[in-house]
Amino acid sequence: MDEQSAQKSSHDKALAFREQSDEEVFVAFRDGDPVAYRVLIERYHDDLLRFLTRLVGDRAAAEDLFQETFLQVHLSADTFDEARRFRPWLFTIAANKGRDLLRKRKRRRTVELSAPIRGSDRGSSMVDLLEVDVPSPDAQMDLAERDSLVQQALEDLGPALREVLLLGYFQRLSYQQIAEDLGIPLGTVKSRMHAAVAAFARSWQRVSRESVDAE
């Protein structure tokens, strides 16, 4: 096969894969089809890179983790259960990689155990999302500015709540599936997600107000 017809064949294959589910494409990759892996990496580029950037706080580290995640997916390909979904598996691997990095960073810093937890405010009331100043979808807020504020708000959450929130949003699993995956009660999963959303809403409120005040 000459180079031109090889390229055409790859292109046709990539087009065919675009119609297939993640799991079908992954199985094709596992069976040795390199075009399939490119399709999966392209498919998840935006979501996974965004997830990792939000989790670890900087783009360069997120890109390294993106590579490591797909490398790990390749190395662990044989352990993937075809009866399960690819997306949650991918994000779990990515979260593990992100957590390792955050732990390494933490080890490098001296943590003052007696320091109060950020944002801790005794006697505060429950968070009502309707009272949080979230810009309306059609508001002309600069995307880059909003990105940066979202990142700041997430960083204020601390790693545990941040991971809960991001996996809850990105992994697209039901509470029941999360509870089964982690082997913890359904109520605990819910309360953690509620706590994470409430913490983020409060944190967002603070950073967005500070941003308005600074203007």
Place this chain on the structure above:
Amino acid sequence: MHDEMFESDDRINELGSSLSESDKRAIDALFEDGVDADETRATRVEALMSLLSSPVNEERERDTRIAIAQLATRREHALTPTSAGAVDRYIEGETGSSSADERHTFMAEMVTGGAPYDSASRETLIERTLGAIQREIDVSEKRHIMDTPITPSGRFRLADLVSMAAMILIAASVVIPVMGGMRSRELKSICNNNLAGVAQGFGLYTGANRDTLPVATAGFGGSWMDVGTTPDRSNSSNLFVLVRNDYASLQDLACPTNPNALVDGDVHAMTDWRSLDEISYSYRVMADGGLKATSVDQPDRVVLLADRSPVVLRIVAGQPVRPEENTPNHDSRGQHILGLDGASMWTVTPRLGQGDNLWLPRTVEQFIYEARDQLGIIKGNEAPSGPTDAFVAP
């Protein structure tokens, strides 16, 4: 969502062994129902936890402080029932139409969305990722070749073993030289594959760095052969830039014929190989300011990388230089050379076209043959005369 992140829950469980059953239930309820627990109960648990604090036991005091802080944080981050319902519907993939649903959906989209990525950086990351995976595949294939046992396995009777031993003894004199040749060709092929991987790394690196070849430092501070010191005194630290930035792996830059080659390490925390014997390939020495790949007219005539230089090894060992000597890799039979055009070749002599010696800059070549038995003929601060002067080190 990972249980490990909530290690303070476990700490509380440990502390719980000192509590009454009713207090334990209060703590369990607080963590199982989390933020829905009422204020009075949370305050009561906090008070109980603080009683566990003892001035004579710092560890316990610290645990208690962590537990209380965690309690306070979990209690603080609570949602109203309407908001919690909106979050639950979103996670369960149900469509809600209340204002709380709309508000929460938009908040979730703020977190999961953002400014679009530009196509060039997108493509670069995808290529880098595919490159990393391909390198891993190459390495595992190499490992497979090297690990494949050549002896048969299975169970034998003593008589079988004796006759097999006799056959092996007879066959060994014939087979071993043949196997040696095969092994040597196999190792040469692995080394050549290494260079193909590194060539790809060079291509990606220059593409992402304005066509400039990897350099770790603006110039050398008097030497380029002090491997493992500082980047301004070691040419190999320039090559290490590829590894440190994931354009090539340590395995790619480890020739299987170098017994001391470094194949594993925390490359992001390193700037160079630790010593000369860990290095398998010598990299082009560049004048201050580095070299732009696109500034060269004849890239096929520019040597980027070669099996390690024997000259520098001799100089460091305090021995006279033998410029016509091949690399110690591959039993000194010859060396691979990687050109700037990405092509690699095998040569049985370090003298290239027009007599250019791979291990020496042209200025030194002019008189080295007369002065070959002098010690210290290379000082470690020499540079090539121009792009086409082949000169690699260490």
